[in-house]
Amino acid sequence: MVAAGALPMLLLLWPQFSGVAAADAPLGSPPNQSDPVSFELDVQPILAAAGCNAGACHGKQGGQNGFQLSLLGFDSEFDFDSVVRQARGRRLSISAPASSLLIRKATAEIPHGGGERIQPGSDRYQTLLTWIRQGANRRTVDEPVLESVELVRDDFLLQPDEHAGLQVLAHYSDGTQRDVTAETTYLSNDAAIVSVAADGQMKAGPIPGETAVMARYMNRIRVANVNIPQANPLPPDFYPQAQRNNFIDELVYEKLKRTGVKISDPASDSTFLRRVYTDVIGRLPTPEQARSFLDSKSPDKRLHLVDELLQRREYVDHWANQWADLLRPNPYRVGIKAVLNYDNWIREQFRDDVPYDQFVRRLVTAKGSTWHNGAATLYRDRRSPEEVATLISQLFLGVRLECAKCHHHPFEKWSQRDFYSFAAFFGKVGRKGTGLSPPISGGEEVIYASDKGEVRHPVTGNVLPPEPLFGTAGGEAQEDPREALADWMTSTNNDYFAQVHANRIWAHFMGRGIVEPVDDLRSTNPPSNPALLDALAREFRESGYDQKHLIKSIVLSHAYSLSSIPNETNRGDRLNHSRHYRHRLRGEVIADAISDVTETATDYSALAPQSRANQVWTHRIDSMLLDTFGRPNENQDPPCERVSDSSVTQTLHLMNSVELDRRVRSDTGRAARLADSDLSNAAVVEELYLACFSRRPTPEERSYAEPLLGMTKGERRPIIEDLLWAMINSPEFIIQN
Structure with a gap:
């Protein structure tokens, strides 16, 4: 039932190759010849178990060799028609069931690209024969569902x-x-x-x-x-004695107790300092700020630091830049002015501390000119209801609906009707203006709620009313159905809304989401800690969707402050946050860190002097460093996926960048200033370590670096420059521990 050599992307749906459904798996007790056999309850399950309707076989779009089944048997009427009626009924022989093409192909009695899918004489074989012998009926009398x-x-x-x-x-x-x-x-x-x-x-x-x-x-x-779990049980008093700062720790420990895994030791003050600075505001502390925190004896210094960081202006740029990644349109498609207004609108929401539910509502229901209301650019970029539905469902609900656009979702409950009914919320989005004319598209466009517009089911052709993925929203009763959608999305009855954002924030701070990918919430991709995800979502919702409140809860938990160094039990832990997961810093954070430690500014085109990488509003602004460190391509379909892995290219760029060398050796940079200062060699080394790593040098590092500076007679600048360059090229500089 499959052509030889057909191995497309949905290979995992083909049991023959995935090893999850053998061709001769028993069906159970075969029916007596007098017992009625149901197509839907007996025959279709056999076709599914044998892999006949898998994505690499007859279930793919267009079928295989003229025979098509619905993907994984989601459309019984279509499948019955394909098996019984199509091809002039040649697939079945009621008078001689064993001679039916369906049987002979499945048993490989005649050549079949899929090989033997059903073993002759097996229970599945007998069930199919009985069904055909009984007349290949669609339904039986009083057939249950x-x-x-x-x-x-x-x-x-x-x-x-x-x-x-x-x-x-x-x-x-x-x-x-x-x-x-x-x-x-x-x-x-x-x-x-x-x-x-x-x-x-x-x-x-x-x-x-x-x-x-x-x-x-x-x-x-x-x-x-x-x-x-681990083979050796934990000491019974290990977790009862572990430090708990809030509800997060309790739920993390509860899961780890079950797996027999110990948490790592707490991270040092210097590690926490650098971690929380780069996570919350996307920049390094200055040597003075680092020294002040490390020398403080206050028991509440971490609490005070977090409160201070959440009020810093850098918080706005750091988080707006991340959301711009998810929402940023292609400037060649929508126009530079529209992109700039969109970016300014996003930053304004963070400057005003707009609650997350209001932020989403303003986006989903955006109206007006793309030159005056930046949020309206969403609908300039996404032109069809289907495009908008895919973006909105994934970003704000964590539901990847795109598969359901063509067929029933293979790993979820969403059908084509679900997809197009959801898309119908955007069917009445109207547009006035010049439209798009890539690669320039410089005109203004006005988005409004029209009294016309509809979405039809691609198979039946029926006009579909706006309907949410579950529950009710009353989209038809409102002039703008998007208002009803926003009400439904932000309702306290919609768990997806709070969960997907809580999961995204958790992943940012903890190095991995409770669900991965962070915007793929489905039953077949369960959370590693369901209780924790529910608790974070509830905390977020009850705070009035206050992102800063959620951030504060996470970064002040003991789980966040754990060391990244594993112990004997948690080396293999990749899910449950028994230690901090190391990850490379975001490209913009690295770019700004280089500016800070070298004390040289980067000049970005289309931005004011002294601007920082987190303020870059379009990827059309050139930056080899940002491109090298994972800045996404705007020509890709948003949400833009960043590559967070480290690469040889990144290492080579830092080692060989002419621009970096110029900045390290700048006459107005840190190295030149330190060389000309009255600071002792020990003080110079300490400042370099505080600037680059937010910590003081170890005794071994001092014993190496200080004599180097003492070897020169009055000219220590080349040594300081080399030390600074080496520190920037070290893993500790670009990896968050």
Whole structure:
């Protein structure tokens, strides 16, 4: 049922290659010839379990070799028509069921690109024969409807190399249930931690960890959480004695106790100082600020520092720059003036401390001129309801709806109707003006709520009313349906709204989201700590969607202040924040850090003198350093994805940059100033370390650097320049520990 060599991107949906559904997996007790066989309840599950309707086979758009099925069996009417009626009914032979093309292809009796998918004589084979022999009916008399699927057990605590079985039950509208374990398809999120076979048998790997295992039966998905704790149990008093600063620590510890993992030791004051500066305001502390904090004996100095940072003007630029990444349109498409106004609007929201729900509402319901209301640029950039729906659902709900645009979402419950009904909220967005004329598009455009506009289902052609993904919103009753959408999105009944932003903020500060990717909240991608995600979202919601309140809660938790140095139990922890996860600093932070430590400003075109990288409002402003350190391409489809990994290119750039060399050796830079000062060699070395790393040098570092400065007779500038250059090129400068 698949052409030889067809291996597209949806390979993971093809059980033959993923190893999650064998061709001869037993169906269960085969029906008696007199028992009615249902296409929807008996035949379709066989096609799904055999992989016939997978994305790499007949379930892909356009089908395979003239035979198309709905992806994973989400459209029973379409599939019945394809099997029974299409191709003049040649796929079935009622008088000789075993001669049916459907049977002969599936058993590889005749050439078939997919090979043998159903074993002759197996229970699946007998069920198909019986169905065809009975006349290949669409429905049986009083046929029930599949209502739900459950995992008999969905939480497992396994030892290394231990086996455990999943059992799946299907519940029907007539009150009956069926064991469908054999017809279910399984997929482990991390096969190295836990692998799963076609019959639902899981095997724990040799190393501690945790993952989720998906079980899909037809259009129903359930997830089992599997945890493999450390072999040696923790001392019973370890976590009861651990420091707790707020609710975050309690929930982090509760999860770690279950996995048998110890938290790392607390980070030093200097590490915390550099971490919180770069995280909250995107810049390094000055040597004077570092010295003041490190020398302070106040027990509340961290609290006071966080309060101070949240009021700094750099906070605005740092966070507005990050949101500009997510919302920034292509200037070649919408025009430079519109991009500038959009960027100014985003910064204004952070300057005014606008609550997050109001920030989102102003965006979603934006009206007016793109030259006067920057938020309206969203609708200049996104021209169709479908484009807007994809952006809004992913950014503000954490729901990636794009798959449902063409077919039922393979890993979620969203259908094509869900997608286009959601898009219908934007069907009446009107536009007046010159429109787009890339690559210039310099004209003004006015966005308004029109009394016309509709969205149709691409298959049925029916006009769809605006409907939210769940619950009700009353979009048809309002002049501008977007107002109803904003009400629904920001409602306290919508958990997605607070969760996705709380998760995004958590990932920024902790190095990894509770859900990864941060904007992909779905049942098959469960949070590593559901209780913590719920608590963060609740705290955020109850604060009035105050981002600063959420930030303060996170950075003052003990979990945030842990060292990044692992202990014997948490070396393999990548999910539960038993230590701080090291990550490279954002490109703009590195660029501004270089300006600060060298005491030389960067001149950015289209910006005022002395401007900082966090104030750059379009990526058309040239910067080789920002491009090298992951600045996204504006020609890509937003939300723009930044590459946060370190690379050889970045290392080579810092080592060989002519611009960096010029700034280190500038006559008006820090190295020249220190060389001409009356500071002792020890004081010079200390200032360099405080400026670059926010800490004082260790005894070993002093014993190396100070004699170097003493070797020169009155001319220590070249040595200071070399030391400064070496520090900027060290991992400690660009990696947040």
